Amino acid sequence: MFRSIGRIVGRHPVLVILTWVGIVIGVAVVAGAVAGKGSSTSQQQTDFLPAKYGSVQAAKLSAKYFPQPSGAQATLVLVRSDHRKLSDGDMSQAATLVDQLNQRTHLAKYDGIEPTSLVRAPDRTAAIATAQFTDTSGQADVMKSMKSLRADTKDVFGHSGLTAEYTGEVAQVADAGATQALIVFGTVLAIFILLLILFRSIVVAVGAVALMFIVGQVVNMLLAIAAHIWHFKIDETTESILPIVLFGVGTDYVVFFMFRYREQLRRGEDHRTAIASAIGRVGEAVSSSAFAVVVSFAALILSQLKSLRLLGPSLSLAVLVMLASSLTLIPAVLALTGKRLSRRASWHRPPRGRVAAGVSGFVTGRPTTALLISLAAFVGLGAVAFGMHADYRSPNPPSGTESGRAWADVRHAFPQGVLYPTRVFVHTADPSGLTAGELTDTAHRLGAVSGVASVAPATLNKAGDTAMYTVQLAEDPTSPAAVAVIRDGLEPLATDLSRGAQVVKVGGITQAQSDFEQALARDMRIIFPVAALMIGLILVLMLRALLAPALLMVSVALGFAATLGASVIAFQVIGGAPGLAGTLPMIVYLFVASIGTDYNILMVARVKEEAARDGSTMRGAVRVAMQTAGPSVAAAGVILAASFAVLMLSSYVSQIGFAVAAGVLISTFLSSWLYVPALATLLEQRIWWPSKAARPTAATLGGSLESEPDAA
Incomplete structure (x- = not known):
């Protein structure tokens, strides 16, 4: 042949x-x-896990009962140019500048920054806000918008005394x-x-x-x-x-x-x-x-x-x-x-x-x-x-990139348990919904798990049949110790709580990693x-x-x-x-x-x-x-x-x-x-073995090849 x-x-x-x-x-x-109609890039582990895993099932409960914008996001990170703590005046100025940025920037597949999403870190060294896109990262329009958004942000914040840079999924993909x-x-x-x-x-x-x-x-x-x-x-x-x-x-x-x-x-x-x-x-x-x-x-x-x-x-x-x-x-x-x-x-x-x-x-x-x-x-x-x-x-993003620098500021300022919270979802098929006693009891049992630092009060959906608990782990959420908390504590508890008409699923980056x-x-x-x-x-x-x-x-x-x-x-x-x-x-x-x-x-x-x-x-x-x-x-x-x-x-x-x-x-x-x-x-x-000695074939007939090395 x-x-x-x-x-x-x-x-x-x-x-x-x-x-x-x-x-x-x-x-x-x-x-x-078909350009731009099918392929996209993702960094989320839940995008690549089978549906049978808990983190994927939790993500589906979140999308159904606590819907959020479906597009990718970037995180705007603000720090003072002189590296001092952010004052109340800085935060007020930041909210005004974010509003100006929204009024100025009109890009394809970009939905803006909600000023109310601006959050200052506990140590006051940084603040973050969410930039929302209407499509997945990796799409050409999203990547172009990210590039333009960075340029507009530098113009708006240029003389404010604040350094504004982006990290998060879209920025990192860019x-x-x-x-x-x-x-x-x-x-x-x-x-x-x-x-x-x-x-x-x-x-x-x-x-x-x-x-x-x-x-x-x-x-x-x-x-x-x-x-x-x-x-x-x-x-x-x-x-x-x-x-x-x-x-x-x-x-x-x-x-x-x-x-x-x-x-x-x-x-x-x-x-x-x-x-x-x-x-x-x-x-x-x-x-x-x-x-x-x-x-x-x-x-x-x-x-x-x-x-x-x-x-x-x-x-x-x-x-x-x-x-x-x-x-x-x-x-x-x-x-x-x-x-x-x-x-x-x-x-x-x-x-x-x-x-x-x-x-x-x-x-x-x-x-x-x-x-x-x-x-x-x-x-x-x-x-x-x-x-x-x-x-x-x-x-982590490379330190020499904008997303890497911004991510370093975020990790330094915010507790990692806040950045990567574990979400526990409780859903019941009972028409009467979840009772106040059940919500309190579940929160108490979650807080009693070894390795859990805190449990925020439950967030209920409008129908009252699904609750979301935000759980902060005591360990680095991406560490083996945090994964052990999930496997040895929260997952067994979720199985125990899932009885009758009630289903309990654990979600978040730690669960996805497990x-x-x-x-x-x-x-x-x-x-x-x-x-x-x-x-x-x-x-x-x-x-x-x-x-x-x-x-x-x-x-x-x-x-x-x-x-x-x-x-x-x-x-x-x-x-x-x-x-x-x-x-x-x-x-x-x-x-x-x-x-x-x-x-x-x-x-x-x-x-x-x-x-x-x-x-x-x-x-x-x-x-x-x-x-x-x-x-x-x-x-x-x-x-x-x-x-x-x-x-x-x-x-x-x-x-x-x-x-x-x-x-x-x-x-x-x-x-x-x-x-x-x-x-x-x-x-x-x-x-x-078990064949006999190699025999001449059509490919080898016609005289011996040179014994000289075939080198350059």
């Missing part, structure tokens, strides 16, 4: 390019028709957008530089980046269409990781193709024949590795968390589209425009490849030592992973083995063996543990963080399992190809595979690691960026360059 694809691309590149142009135009037309743009720019720049170093061609670097950008826009438009059809919300993790996967994985596949294309040129093939041969030879391995990534991410469909159920298909879609483009569009453009490039003497000259030659000589000469070195590194880092502490709190932890723990118990099983099946089908896939899956487990250990060292030991993000093990596992398998497949596939040649010994096959496929795997690993490392610019996903970058490097150099070739050398043909 891949040889046929190669022949079509090599002979009819214009037809292939026109097909892609038609696809891009068609998707763009449909995406333009600031995250600027950070995201910086991340994408940094990723593209890093990829461009690395491609320029690898191929010493501005044409290749610019062309590859431009084509991947176009393909990336196709993926984004497809997601926009899907968001319109299925009415889902996109979270920050998906928005941050998707461009990295698009460019990082796309670049990997381009690198694998280009390295094999140059190898075919060195064998004496002409330009278009080399393109067809490269697709035919590398297509199966790249496709198998891509499908290993796809099935790994697809396992997230089994998650209870809507955010992860969205992340999995989104990343799978990105990988599949990039795979298709790397085997068709990019080779077609190269076939049409790269004939002059193919004549460059440097692309025909056998490369030196001293590093690959040296490592291959060491691994094949001393395979036991190489294997022990890799295992020692895996186990050493993996042992540190046992010291990991999970932290489920949402990261539900999120439970959902994630369930997901990991299911998704980890399912992803491993699917990847193992891909390996069995591709390698037509059982022992080799089993050994590769061992390296996946070791790489996962080592990556977590490296993250613990970086953030808990060196960085002093209280723990790693609760979702990190899930994301690291999927990326390490898929990307690690990705590179292992390419290395093992080349070993098998070389071993199938007449007269090739396993030791010789490993040496040639390391010298030919090794440099492309190393280059791809460095590029993908650099792409993910750029995520460290964002406080929201910095841990993910570091962990995946570390995991990719561990998979590349410990697994693909040491563990896998050392095992292949030691086990020889037994590694293909």
Whole structure:
């Protein structure tokens, strides 16, 4: 199949390019028709939890019986410019200025600031007010309104002696957008530089980046269409990781193709024949590795968390589209425009490849030592992973942004229990409603729960059948201690009070965090083995063996543990963080399992190809595979690691960026360059058990490939 694809691309590149142009135009037309009608961004955990969890049920009771504006909000934070306490005169002036701001500012999807919402902190160092929008954050009109609102606010408060800045959901999404743009720019720049170093061609670097950008826009438009059809919300993790996967994985596949294309040129093939041969030879391995990534991410469909159920298909879609483009569009453009490039003497000259030659000589000469070195590194880092502490709190906005500065002022001035109150809802189906005695008794029982600091008098709805209690916890509402208060105190009490016609639900950020932890723990118990099983099946089908896939899956487990250990060292030991993000093990596992398998497949596939040649010994096959496929795997690993490392610019996903970058490097150099070739050398043909020794195939006939390293 891949040889046929190669022949079509090599002979009819214009037809292939026109097909892609038609696809891009068609998707763009449909995406333009639904633009702004389906997708939105959310930071609320309850937006991504299943309906069975208490925090979601409480949110539904709140929306039904105590309706509030449905749009997103931002928080206006006021402090004195001289950092003194706010006087009564300052508060009066602030209310007047807020009123002036409302009269001046008329923006799309913006509903103004209610002056009566202005609240001064107990220590008088800050005051806050709520800016209400009529649509969800992430919508283009809302983001434009937020930008204009900030400019108007600075004008109105400019000479008042008060500093006015915004934090909260809309403001944070707006600031995250600027950070995201910086991340994408940094990723593209890093990829461009690395491609320029690898191929010493501005044409290749610019062309590859431009084509991947176009393909990336196709993926984004497809997601926009899907968001319109299925009415889902996109979270920050998906928005941050998707461009990295698009460019990082796309670049990997381009690198694998280009390295094999140059190898075919060195064998004496002409330009278009080399393109067809490269697709035919590398297509199966790249496709198998891509499908290993796809099935790994697809396992997230089994998650209870809507955010992860969205992340999995989104990343799978990105990988599949990039795979298709790397085997068709990019080779077609190269076939049409790269004939002059193919004549460059440097692309025909056998490369030196001293590093690959040296490592291959060491691994094949001393395979036991190489294997022990890799295992020692895996186990050493993996042992540190046992010291990991999970932290489920949402990261604070970056300190260098307006929302970060304003949020720091709010946290300093207001008790966190006031900012994040727990809401307890009591609803009865009894026509007589809730009695005064029942309300008092419930308030008393809530206040008696260990860890509860105070309970405000109940707020009744108009019908008198639903009450809302505002409960302030004694602990930081986002801390593990506060979650324990919910699980050990308030949730059991709510269950006890829910009897007969009465239903009691606990809501708020602490309850949502507790539900999120439970959902994630369930997901990991299911998704980890399912992803491993699917990847193992891909390996069995591709390698037509059982022992080799089993050994590769061992390296996946070791790489996962080592990556977590490296993250613990970086953030808990060196960085002093209280723990790693609760979702990190899930994301690291999927990326390490898929990307690690990705590179292992390419290395093992080349070993098998070389071993199938007449007269090739396993030791010789490993040496040639390391010298030919090794440099492309190393280059791809460095590029993908650099792409993910750029995520460290964002406080929201910095841990993910570091962990995946570390995991990719561990998979590349410990697994693909040491563990896998050392095992292949030691086990020889037994590694293909229960199959017999590798036999020559159509892909391997036609003479031995060069043994020179395929390096830049």
